[in-house]
Amino acid sequence: MLKYRSLLGLSNARVATQVSRCRPRNISRASSSQISGGLATHLTRASASAAALRPRSLEDAPQELPEVSPDDLPIISTGDNKVAIGWDTRTWSRFHNIWLRDHCRCPKCFHAITKQRLVDTFEIPHDIIPVRVEPKVEGLEVSWPSTDPHVSVYPWSWLQRNSYDPVIHKPDAAKEKILWGAKIEQSPPAVTYEEMMAGDDKGLFKSLTNIASVLPPTPESTEKLVQRIGFIRETQYGRFWDFTSDLAKGDMAYTTLALGAHTDTTYYTDPCGLQVFHLLSHTDGSGGASLLVDGFYAASILKELHPESYELLSRVHVPAHAAGEPSAIYRPYPPSGYPVLGHNPVTGELAQVRWNNDDRSVMNHLDPQLVEQWYNAIRAWNQCITSPDSEFWIQLQPGTTVVIDNHRVLHGRSAFDGKRRMCGAYVGVDEYRSKLAVLTEKFAPDAVLRATNELPMAVVNGRNIWNSAL
Numbered sequence: 215m216l217k218y219r220s221l222l223g224l225s226n227a228r229v230a231t232q233v234s235r236c237r238p239r240n241i242s243r244a245s246s247s248q249i250s251g252g253l254a255t256h257l258t259r260a261s262a263s264a265a266a267l268r269p270r271s272l273e274d275a276p277q278e279l280p281e282v283s284p285d286d287l288p289i290i291s292t293g294d295n296k297v298a299i300g301w302d303t304r305t306w307s308r309f310h311n312i313w314l315r316d317h318c319r320c321p322k323c324f325h326a327i328t329k330q331r332l333v334d335t336f337e338i339p340h341d342i343i344p345v346r347v348e349p350k351v352e353g354l355e356v357s358w359p360s361t362d363p364h365v366s367v368y369p370w371s372w373l374q375r376n377s378y379d380p381v382i383h384k385p386d387a388a389k390e391k392i393l394w395g396a397k398i399e400q401s402p403p404a405v406t407y408e409e410m411m412a413g414d415d416k417g418l419f420k421s422l423t424n425i426a427s428v429l430p431p432t433p434e435s436t437e438k439l440v441q442r443i444g445f446i447r448e449t450q451y452g453r454f455w456d457f458t459s460d461l462a463k464g465d466m467a468y469t470t471l472a473l474g475a476h477t478d479t480t481y482y483t484d485p486c487g488l489q490v491f492h493l494l495s496h497t498d499g500s501g502g503a504s505l506l507v508d509g510f511y512a513a514s515i516l517k518e519l520h521p522e523s524y525e526l527l528s529r530v531h532v533p534a535h536a537a538g539e540p541s542a543i544y545r546p547y548p549p550s551g552y553p554v555l556g557h558n559p560v561t562g563e564l565a566q567v568r569w570n571n572d573d574r575s576v577m578n579h580l581d582p583q584l585v586e587q588w589y590n591a592i593r594a595w596n597q598c599i600t601s602p603d604s605e606f607w608i609q610l611q612p613g614t615t616v617v618i619d620n621h622r623v624l625h626g627r628s629a630f631d632g633k634r635r636m637c638g639a640y641v642g643v644d645e646y647r648s649k650l651a652v653l654t655e656k657f658a659p660d661a662v663l664r665a666t667n668e669l670p671m672a673v674v675n676g677r678n679i680w681n682s683a684l
């Protein structure tokens with residue numbers, strides 16, 4: 215009986231003890247411009263000092279607001295074009311009237327089954343003003359002027375989650391990324407194959423956050439496992455690969471050569487999301503150990519030791535190509551490619567690592583002032599991903615399937631001789647994230663779902679209309 219392992223974005227307490235020292239620092243989610251701006255107000259309930267309505271810096275904002283209690287509803291005030299909600303004496307969220315009207319989720323404005331907008335946004339007067347605004351137990355109730363009366367109710371938890379003035383940062387423990395290095399070897403994340411395939415989806419959820427399993431060493435079982443996650447993404451390497459080192463495809467993966475830590479398909483505009491691979495057999499030879507490196511961990515080290523290199527790798531675009539097959543030339547669009555370290559443009563968080571030095575194309579767009587600095591930066595990056603502290607080496611055995619997040623985890627292998635048969639597949643990143651979101655909704659609902667799941671008309675066709683993804 216052998217093991218199946220996966221190394222996605224780990225969020226499991228078992229590995230947390232080993233990697234907690236690598237926790238990323240909090241990155242503020244709002245720029246000062248997002249939280250600036252005042253609001254002329256008059257109070258409709260209770261009283262609050264004018265000072266409470268002044269914009270506040272994010273540093274002052276609480277990291278987490280308490281749930282709204284029926285005995286202590288928020289204070290509401292309205293101004294010319296906004297509604298302000300006082301969560302406590304210090305924290306206010308402001309919502310523009312037009313924003314509120316556009317986000318109504320009543321059955322006339324939002325299709326409860328398809329979860330698509332029905333309201334005609336362009337019919338909303340740009341200067342719409344509510345007729346009445348009232349705090350109710352279930353949420354903020356807003357009556358709008360129209361020929362037939364229109365009342366919107368916005369759950370409190372949903373308003374807190376979607377507050378944009380200011381952004382209220384509520385840390386989501388389930389989504390916290392735990393960085394890992396070589397010490398993960400002591401206790402790699404794992405679930406059993408039976409758990410993963412069980413109909414209740416619990417094992418699948420565990421597997422997408424933290425995996426390992428027992429798997430018969432056959433391509434058929436591996437393919438079933440991949441399909442359990444989502445649609446297989448077909449590429450120039452096929453749909454489901456089953457290959458040896460015969461150079462059947464014009465790529466170094468199909469040789470016996472050592473491969474340094476890299477992510478796959480850097481030459482795509484959207485690189486594959488998950489990579490699943492399974493060593494089916496290795497006969498008449500040795501070597502071929504697998505290498506896994508947490509790119510987010512390596513990036514955190516780079517940022518610490520060489521912040522200027524981190525900045526450069528976050529900024530300079532790197533072109534790439536796959537051209538080993540006469541029938542195809544793959545390049546990303548735009549052809550100048552993407553930075554090695556991709557960030558979420560809204561939150562500033564590291565979102566994607568793209569790195570395969572072998573597939574890099576001509577760097578003909580480099581600022582001449584930056585050429586030497588850029589080479590120094592990739593040298594520093596290479597040191598981070600090849601440091602023994604980062605490298606997790608594992609000698610796979612038939613029956614051990616590896617699942618990695620190709621936007622985060624780099625992989626490689628040592629050279630080998632003999633005959634090695636591998637199989638595996640890619641899953642698109644949206645496919646994988648969709649599955650994870652569905653399972654999170656089911657097994658780890660966030661504060662908005664917990665607060666609204668019991669509201670009348672909230673859950674339609676198995677999905678809550680207040681789901682934070684909508």
Ligand SMILES: [Fe+2]
Nearest residue numbers: 467477478625
């Ligand atoms: Fe690869």
Ligand SMILES: [Zn+2]
Nearest residue numbers: 318320322323
């Ligand atoms: Zn409506």
